[in-house]
Amino acid sequence: MKYPILILGGTAEARRIADLLGADRRYAVQLSLAGRTRSPAEHTVPLRVGGFGGVEGLARYLRAQDFVMLVDATHPYAAQISANAALASKLSGVPLIALRRAPWSPQIGDRWRTTSSVSDAVAVLGPSPRRVFLTLGRQDLLPFEAAPQHRYVIRSVDPVDPPLKVPQAVYFTGRGPFKEAEEEGLLLEHDIDVVIAKNSGGPASYGKIAAARKLGIEVVLIDRPSLPEVLKVGSVDELVRYLAHAFPPV
Structure with a gap:
């Protein structure tokens, strides 16, 4: 049995998550891109490009494909996508975890x-x-x-x-x-x-x-936009460890 996981991507972290999970036999990973970039980078897992038709469309897709986890690894400024992911998770019952990288902090000498x-x-x-x-x-x-x-x-x-x-x-x-x-x-x-x-x-x-x-x-x-309060981690390694604990080998 493999655990189907949908990753909302478009970032370097999303590619790395997809690579790591895709190499693990317990997962069946699909990476979703919004399609704004004309020539996306190459990926090692099945790719889906384009929108879902809003919150309800994403919720239907999550249920129809029997995903067990939704990963939001989108850009910190992709506020609408993150909001849709949070609502679709509630509608579909598919759990959501978000990767939220920390913003830069000013250092001595910064203007x-x-x-x-x-x-x-x-x-x-x-x-x-x-x-x-x-x-x-x-x-x-x-x-x-x-x-x-x-x-x-x-x-x-x-x-x-x-x-x-x-x-x-x-x-x-x-x-x-x-x-x-x-x-x-x-x-x-x-x-x-x-x-x-x-x-x-x-x-x-x-x-x-x-x-x-x-x-x-x-x-x-x-400044960054406001994002929904969801279960979140700050790094790729944290996210991979969380999933490994949530979905142990069978």
Whole structure:
């Protein structure tokens, strides 16, 4: 007998969880991606791409596939997906556990400003032209069209299409993890004076934060959204240990 487990993914942690559980004979793992990334990374377990049709659709899918556990390993800013997962778990009766990585904490030398939204981050830039490094998702970039006086360097997993309606913007694609030395070189090459990012936590995208600290560059961090209170762990290893205890070998 194998225990069917559905992982809501889209993060490096979700890939690692899928790899570890997929290699364990007691589990039958399926990884679900929202489909926002055009070219997702390769995975070692069966993959499902696309939405479920809201809370009720996810609940029906959980029941129909006889899943015994739902794992929320989505991005810390995927608030709607996490909310749907919590409600679908209650509707279906399938238990839920969430991986919630800790946010970054300021260190000596950091020049951080925090905002509650992308629009607030745009306002923080001010009226004078600045050289801005943006590392937000494509769907979060549109508000920066309201500040065309700045020069933007934009990194995203997928190409930004259509491009922003601003006169000065450089685009390139990349998928983490990004090393601190590489990020430092990028910031220096483009003469960046402010970095705008989400406080995602974890090591994969921390390089730019460490590089900005070293160079004395300001960082504007967008606060995390509120997420539902559910059973949660802080690391991949904790999650795997929890499942191993919940589903012993048979």
